Amino acid sequence: MMSTAPLLEVVDIHKRFTGVYALRGVSLSFQRGQIYHLLGENGCGKSTLIKIISGAQPPDQGELVIEGVRHARLAPLEALSAGIETVYQDLSLLPNMSVAENVALTSELAAHAGRLTRTFDRRVLARTAACALEAVGLPGDADFQATLVEQLPLATRQLVAIARAIASEAKFVIMDEPTTSLTQKEVDNLISVLAKLRADGVAVLFVSHKLDECYAIGGEVIVLRDGQKMAQGPIENYTKAQIGELMTGKQLSNERYRQAEVMDGHDIVLDVKALSRSRQFADVTFSLHRGEILGVTGLLDSGRNELARALAGVAPADSGTVTLDGSIVRLKTPSDAKWQRIGYVPEDRLNEGLFLDKSIRDNVITAMISSLRDRFGQVDRRRTRELAERTVKELQIATPDVDKPVQSLSGGNQQRVLIGRWLAIDPRVLILHGPTVGVDVGSKDIIYRIMQRLAEQGIGIILISDDLPELLQNCDRILMMKKGRVSNEYRAGQLTEADLYHALLSEAA
Structure with missing residues (x-):
């Protein structure tokens, strides 16, 4: 029988940074076989709490109790040895190592006192990796195991990081924004994985900003605000509105941000005809009106991500035409897009968008630095x-x-810095690729209102997203992509979330 004693207790934890409280007297208890959703705005103390539990940072005051053993602080290796595994938002994978080697990394470190041996036992490695990879819906064959992580798309890397936690046979798994890059199909698979972990007696601390996923998973909710615990209890006992108010201290609306739809009578700012890129998308045709917010969605292999990169000149199209304000333009490089005043906020802001160690000022001016010289x-x-x-x-x-x-800013503030960089070029078109990935509800509200204001100023906005409420709340029209082609178009104001979800599932079928 499973013990009723807590697996892990956080007792009166305090943490300050330069005199400012990140955590103030937080006490929590985690039972085996339970899933806990850690919610709160960016800057509320979630990341600090995770780092203290995983041994990355010491608390200033308080203690951790793991299976009855008290710890004033943990070292990272001690946390691993105690069965605490963390899937960080930046994944912490080694890109120049294979999938199998990354999956086995934690268990190897724990087994060899923090040091990696010169060689792995390849037979054990293959067996361990195969089981863990198949558990998260990835292939366990030798070819996939031998693939370097740097060659994988972001969504697949996310699943590899989760497989690593499963392979280590952890007792307590922290998942920091594990679904940021996953499609709905992969999210559904992850929910099945979580159910299995729960059945095996593993406790999971699930950090997310996607409340719909939290409700689908079930379990308990923990809400932090300004470094303090505001609530804890079964998630079904709280409505979305109640959770939003606990997180932010104010009421947030779920109504559409888009008030007056932009109709076909408006000027066309961007006209795309038969745009194609080998094995990624083909014959994509659409128009974007001045002041319109056009949503583009689809599954991971639909071509939506590749279309965004082509329009930004990052991975240019092979054929087709792009017309901007009546003139055909060439978008072969990101500089081409910039000079045509097309701004692009990429999906992965940390690796593709921001210079994390540089100042906010330097990040903002990057796109127009040549015009700021004396x-x-x-x-x-x-x-x-x-x-x-x-x-x-x-x-x-x-x-x-x-x-x-x-890098000193929260995720929502970082995203606004990136948006600000492209607003500095006075864009005609702004491509926002997953603009609220890893962003809390309060920051989402701010970003959505910024989007609406920019559209009212006449900027044409393309919103690439798989967040269905985000698309429905903000867009005029939504394009559905399937297997590299635009398969359907919808008026966002005439759809419900169920309509769009069923459309997405039918596209998958």
Whole structure:
């Protein structure tokens, strides 16, 4: 029989950074075989709590109790040895190692006191990896196991990181935004994986901003705000509105942000004809009106992501035409797109968008640095500061100083810095690829209102997303892509979430 004693207890944990409380007297109890959803705005203390439990940071006060043993602090290896495995938001995979080697990494570290041996036992490695990979819906064959992680798409890497936690036979698994890059089909598979972990007596701390997923998974909800625990209990006892208010301290609306739809009578700012790229998408044709928000969705292999990159010049199309304000344009490089005043906010802001160790100011000015030079070729510091401070104010970026490194900001504020970079070029078209991935409900609300304001100013916006409520709340029209082609078009204001979800499932079928 499973013990009723807590697997892990967090007792009166305090943590300060430069005098500011990140956690203030947080106490939690985690039982075996239970799933806990850790919710809160970015900056509320979630990441700090995760790092303390996983041994990445020590608490200033309080203790951890693991299976009755008290710890004032944990080292990372001690946490691994105690059965605590963390799937971080940045995955923490080694890109130059194979899938199988990454899956076995945690168990190897724990078995050899934190040191990797020169060689793995390949037979044990293959067996372990095959079971863990198949558990998350990935192939367990030798070819896939031998693939370097850097060659995998982001969504597949996410599943490999989760497989690593399963392979280590962890007792307590922390999943930090595990579904940010997954399609609905993969999310459904992950829910099955979580159910199996729960049945095996594993406790899971699931950090997410997607409430629908949390309700589908079930379990208990823990809400943090300003470093303090606001609530804990069965998630079905709380409505979305109640959770949103606990997280933010204010009521948030679920109504459509888009009020007046942009109709066909508006000027066309972007006209795409028969755009194709080998083995990724084909014969894509659509128009974007001035001031319109056009949604594009579909499954992971639908071509939606590749279409966004082609329009941004990152991975250019092989054929077809793109017409901007009546003139055909060539989009062979990101610079081409920039000079045509097409802004692109990529899906992976950490690796493809931001310079994390650089300042907010430097990140904002990157796209237009050439126009900020004085007659001697030097960057005008006064003008760059004015631009950065104006961006911070207009986009409600929470920071005391534009010279702070962008990595010091929460996810929502980082995303607004990236949006601000492209607003600096006065864009005609703005492509937003998953703009609220890993962003809390309060920051989502701010980003959505920014989108609506930009559309009202006449900017044409393309919103690439698999977040169905996001599309329905913000878009005028939604294009559905399937196997590299536009398969259908919908008026967002005439759809329900169930309609769009069923359409997506029918596309998959």
